[in-house]
Amino acid sequence: MGKDDEGRIGVVGALVRGAFLVNAVYAESAREYGLTSQQGQLLCVLMRQPLGMGELGAMLGLAKSSLTGLVDRTERNGLVRREADPRDQRAVRVALTERGSGLVDEFYAETCRRVDRLPEGLSEAERDTLADLLGRVVLENDVPVVFAEPDEGAARRH
Secondary structure (H helix, E strand, O other): OOOOOOOOOOHHHHHHHHHHHHHHHHHHHHHHOOOOHHHHHHHHHOOOOOEEHHHHHHHHOOOHHHHHHHHHHHHHOOOEEEEEEOOEEEEEEEEEOHHHHHHHHHHHHHHHHHHHHOOOOOOHHHHHHHHHHHHHHHHHOOOOOOOOOHHHHHOOOO
C-alpha cells in the first residue's frame, strides 16, 4: 500500500516516512551522545543564542510544564543554565553551558553527517532539487529553525 504500480511513493507517504527516517537518525545520534531527542533539539536550538522559555516552547512545540521539565533535566546534566533576561528581570533565558556548547558542537556535526548520507543515492542535481522543494515546504509552513543549516551551525555565536 506504500507504493504505486511504478514503485513510487506519494507525497504524503514520502513526507511522513521521510520525517520518521530523519527522526530515527536524530534519535540514534542523540542516544550515542547520552541525550534524548528532545534534549538534542533543545541544545541545537540554543546553538545560535540563549532564548526565553516562551520562545523555546513555541519553537519546540512544547507546553510550559513539558518545557520546564526538559530544561530542568538538561540543566541537571550540566548542559544548560537559566540566566536573567536583560530585557525583563522577571523572565529567564536558557543558555548553553560550556559543557553543553562542546557537546552540541559534536552532536550537531555528527547528526549533520548522518542526515547528509540519507540521500547519497541521488545525483547532485537531484539533491539540489530535493533541498529546493523541501525548503519551500518548510518556509511556506513557517517551520521554526530548530536545526540550523550546517554553515550556520559552524558560524554560531560565542
